[in-house]
Amino acid sequence: MWRKLCGHFDYTDTHSFGKNLLYRLWVWWCLKAVGSMSFITLFFVLYFYLLTHHYFYVTVIPATVMDEWISFNGSWLYFYLSLWVYVSLPPALTKSKKELLQYGVYAAILSLIGIFFYIFFPTTIQQNSADWGGSADMIWLKSMDMGGNAFPSMHVASAFFSFIWLNYQLKQMRGGKILYALSFLWCCAIIYSTLAVKQHLFIDVIGGLILGGSVALVTLRYHTKTF
Template sequence: MNENSQQTPWYRQVVVVIPRHVYLKSIGTTLFISLFFGAYFYLLKDPAYPPTVMPRTLLDHLIGFQPLALPIYLSLWVYVSLPPALLATRRELYDYGVAVAGTCLVGLIIFYFWPTVVPASHIDWAHYPDVDFLKSMDASGNACPSLHVATAVFSGIWLHHLLRRFSAPLWVLLFNWIWCVGIAYSTLALRQHVAVDVLAGLTLGGLTAYLSFYNRQ
């Protein structure tokens, strides 16, 4: 970055960058999410093979069911829209789009050849109507790797990179990672995933984010 951009407060740099290619960002993000959900729900409702029930670990038993984690879980769709909003050039947007698409494609291929489900939680979801609605929309399939976690980690790494580019203060960088960890935690607290799914999602998101930066060097 040049000297002038380093002297400009980070939040002013963000305000300048967000409107750039705003139509490409908004249309591209909407189209990508729509295509992803189409493929995701198709595999969820019509798996090619009998699904494997994922095992519970000690961590799953230690983390109790917490319905108040639902807003954090749903905040993923805001979180994943932030990195593309902060990109400045078309080339960066294309590179980012290819990388995040590759992340989701790997997960969908795994779901096709190795369907997995979360074990039954024996909870009366009728007592938690908001969570029950989530369960009715996003059933217990497509469990491992957790694409909820993978896309959160992928976005978190890119956000960290972009925020450092803007010379954002430490508290902003920390808030980014607290948000990312909160999303991952919410998948366990809502019984949408087990710890093995989360670990696999973390690995997938971290690896594809690393490769996306490696290819740009």
């Protein structure tokens, strides 16, 4: 019953990108949906808990010239929030239950490293409500996601990690250059949005890029050897 509900069937490789895409989106779709939602929810629970519970001295991340150069722009909030759609694409495009579960392990490694930093090396940034321009959306965001858990930016780490994995999957599916470009631009927009809405500073972004890129490359190298 579960296998029928999830649309499980034997995978047949094809040169057609469209058929490849439909297959990957369909196979084990309910497990992917429930798994992604559960994973994100669990991460949020830990993330928000550590925003208000500190066990070590909290370091204030200093602003740089880059942070002063980039002015606040609330329009980027929508790209900022689109992360949760973007990070759901790699698990949605896995082609088997085994690969889906393995990807979950890779994503968990990334998240746990970030949580490790937030527990043992808590950081925050200084925020100025005057920069928000009276935006109700920004006030809502800041009321939930305060300036803590700054370094490394898990927003950036998750986006860059997902981008590298999406690039690998698109190559497997024989996706065209347009899809690669769209994925790249989307990832860049998410990363820039963390600075534009003043949710992170430039140092946080660098840390996120290093974390996300390192974990993605290591896990992808292992994955290509075992699958």
